[in-house]
Amino acid sequence: MPNISPEQMRFWSPEVRELEPYVPGEQPKIQNLLKLNTNENPYPPSPKVVAAVQSVLIDSADVLRLYPDPDASALKHAIAKQQHVDVANVFVGNGSDEVLAHIFKAFFVQDKPILYPDITYSFYPVYSQFFGISTQTKILPLNDDFEIDVADYKQPNGGIIITNPNAPTSIALGLSAIEQVLQANPDSVVVIDEAYVDFGAESAVSLVEKYENLVVCQTTSKSRSLAGLRVGFAIAQPHLIAALEAVKNSFNSYPIDRFAIAAAVASFEDQEYFVAQCQKVIVSRDKLVADLVALGFKVLPSSANFIFACLPSKDAGELAKALREVALLFDTLINHVLINSYVSLLVQMNKINALLIR
Amino acid sequence: MPNISPEQMRFWSPEVRELEPYVPGEQPKIQNLLKLNTNENPYPPSPKVVAAVQSVLIDSADVLRLYPDPDASALKHAIAKQQHVDVANVFVGNGSDEVLAHIFKAFFVQDKPILYPDITYSFYPVYSQFFGISTQTKILPLNDDFEIDVADYKQPNGGIIITNPNAPTSIALGLSAIEQVLQANPDSVVVIDEAYVDFGAESAVSLVEKYENLVVCQTTSKSRSLAGLRVGFAIAQPHLIAALEAVKNSFNSYPIDRFAIAAAVASFEDQEYFVAQCQKVIVSRDKLVADLVALGFKVLPSSANFIFACLPSKDAGELAKALREVALLFDTLINHVLINSYVSLLVQMNKINALLIR
Numbered sequence A, B: 001m002p003n004i005s006p007e008q009m010r011f012w013s014p015e016v017r018e019l020e021p022y023v024p025g026e027q028p029k030i031q032n033l034l035k036l037n038t039n040e041n042p043y044p045p046s047p048k049v050v051a052a053v054q055s056v057l058i059d060s061a062d063v064l065r066l067y068p069d070p071d072a073s074a075l076k077h078a079i080a081k082q083q084h085v086d087v088a089n090v091f092v093g094n095g096s097d098e099v100l101a102h103i104f105k106a107f108f109v110q111d112k113p114i115l116y117p118d119i120t121y122s123f124y125p126v127y128s129q130f131f132g133i134s135t136q137t138k139i140l141p142l143n144d145d146f147e148i149d150v151a152d153y154k155q156p157n158g159g160i161i162i163t164n165p166n167a168p169t170s171i172a173l174g175l176s177a178i179e180q181v182l183q184a185n186p187d188s189v190v191v192i193d194e195a196y197v198d199f200g201a202e203s204a205v206s207l208v209e210k211y212e213n214l215v216v217c218q219t220t221s222k223s224r225s226l227a228g229l230r231v232g233f234a235i236a237q238p239h240l241i242a243a244l245e246a247v248k249n250s251f252n253s254y255p256i257d258r259f260a261i262a263a264a265v266a267s268f269e270d271q272e273y274f275v276a277q278c279q280k281v282i283v284s285r286d287k288l289v290a291d292l293v294a295l296g297f298k299v300l301p302s303s304a305n306f307i308f309a310c311l312p313s314k315d316a317g318e319l320a321k322a323l324r325e326v327a328l329l330f331d332t333l334i335n336h337v338l339i340n341s342y343v344s345l346l347v348q349m350n351k352i353n354a355l356l357i358r
Helices: A047-065 A073-083 A095-107 A124-130 A175-184 A238-248 A258-269 A271-294 A316-327 A331-356 B047-065 B073-083 B095-107 B124-130 B175-184 B238-248 B258-269 B271-294 B316-327 B331-356
Strands: A090-093 A114-118 A137-141 A159-163 A190-193 A214-219 A232-236 B090-093 B114-118 B137-141 B159-163 B190-193 B214-219 B232-236
Touching (some): A047 A258, A047 B047, A073 A090, A073 A232, A090 A095, A090 A238, A095 A214, A095 A232, A124 A137, A175 A190, A232 A238, A258 A271, B073 B232, B073 B258, B095 B124, B095 B214, B095 B232, B124 B137, B159 B175, B175 B190, B232 B238
Parallel strands (some): A114 A137, A159 A190, B114 B137, B114 B159
Antiparallel strands (some): A090 A232, A214 A232, B090 B232
16 A cells, blocks of 8 residues: 555545455465466366357357346346245356455444454454454354354344354355354344355255345355356345345446356356365365374364365464475476376375474 | 345355345447447457457467466556556456456455545446445535535545546546545555546556556456457556455455466457547547537537437436337438447437427
């Protein structure tokens, strides 16, 4: 940020002067560094995604001059079909970050406190500040095993948001625990942020028909390998979807472009590829966890595409720094790692073992 | 919107219950209807845009699994070069609607009134309501010739936004009039929304270096034929850009996807095509205006890619309805119109003259 004088600061809205924005994960430009920090998928999206974008270009590049469908109806229908819900249960946005921002505005600007766990997705406090509800936010600690205790979510509140599986802990809550939260809070909206659910947790989408206070949020950026395209969505009963539409249409009518709509539709239509890729990540993760444990790491039980681990004998900051430096030494090796991703991270781990774990 | 019971409405944030969202221009599905209502460009984008998207796909479709650059640096550099400003003067967003939303939040949440003209872009009152400043908004009527009188903008205020050329009047203000507004309001941010500037008005970007209170907003949706891709931008001094970045990074870190970045960069790099297409629209518009005047229409002086016209002998609503019905009768003719767009609209106008103007 440039230096801004007090005189120049007079142009800013007073509340904006206080914002502490979200800092996206580092995008390192270091060659051969294996970048894992934004939990992107190691596998490419379905080949049908590429074909869908090609067909926008080949059939009618001319359509780029025309606005996309502001409702992204084709995308809503594809999501509804894949999620086994009605199209009236679907809201879409420019990545799940935009969907979450709209969720905070639509439901959480209340005079009672909003509840969420500490540790969790670090964008939640930013949204709270952005929408002027940070003083009404109650952040509830995890227990000593880094787990969410649902008993904490049975106190007066104006809304609840829980990441499931949680990030960065990777631990999932079961649906019965989520139902306890839903039943204990019949007058609050309960948001389940399922960015990583496809890697092994149970989705709460199956509960949407039963609970009028449930919003489930998902993204195409992780399990569908479409982080580059910015498509997220929410599933809820129509009276909640209507609030999200009112907010979205008071902010930006056309958030999803023609390529993103076409590509995401193709992704939702290729269920077979999707299931296979998720399974590959799960198998890789489980092997990585087993091998890290064998190396002396403590690893939390992961239902995500990342793991939360520590090496009791080493300072985590020092270990991260050393791994980053070592990355620069093992060019060939790390290229191999990039190709085979998570499974092959073990190859790297074993090789650098001699350097680090002694 | 579904029917929502008072019980269900308890889940909405109280302020969201009051929103009156923007209604995007109708997207008619009537075959052969010549759709002009969202002022899209009749010509396709530069062929280099299509090539740029192709090369994202061909070189590395695999990159779709990775987040785009949250800063869209490549795009900021291409805009800076084309606009002859420094990259530190550039902010980008998901269409100029998102950029405008961020502008309202960054500068206009003030305890003094925000000023804008009546008639103008109908999203401004929606943003005012969204950010809770509608009671502080002062809407200033145009004069009897549908012109903005800059003398009206010399009263106490917390910010000013002017569309130039104005929509839907199509009339442009000159830079000297804009400088009067800037000089009369040294403590307020003055936003010039230039969605249509490339069709014949003078851009205020040349004033950015001189005025620390100026923000110029533009879009790629009109003159660059990229409505389908959602890219807008603002040009201002760095202390104002920093406020926009703080707002954007508190809302959605990655608003522009990989295809949109690549396509917009290619568009800004093809200055020759851009100038030629704008010129074609200007020539078509001037011929259309002359021929409409010959048919008895009154037409305001247009610096945009649309015109504001009336036929004194007919009710405008009835005329629009009749044109819509006639459109269904002249299939072949209207296909020709779609190909040749604005110029050929005259062919249609002349042919239907017998039906309507008698």
